[in-house]
Amino acid sequence: MKNRIIRAIAGSFVLISVVLSIYVNQNWLWFTAFVGVNLLQSSVTKWCLMEDILTRLGVKD
Secondary structure (H helix, E strand, O other), X not given: OHHHHHHHHHHHHHHHHXXXXXXXXXXXXXXXXXXXXXXXXXXXXXXXXXXXXXXXXXXXX
16 A cells, blocks of 8 residues: 555656646756655665655555
């Protein structure tokens, strides 16, 4: 369950930031890059901040 939520949040952040970069300001692409770097980091270190946040909110695996 957590993995599905994390993927949904990451995908939403990427799509929202791309739309914002098109219609508001190109600097929103930095947020897209930030999400991508965090995804890459979590695949290497096997630690994800969003997973910790969801655990504290009571979301089960």
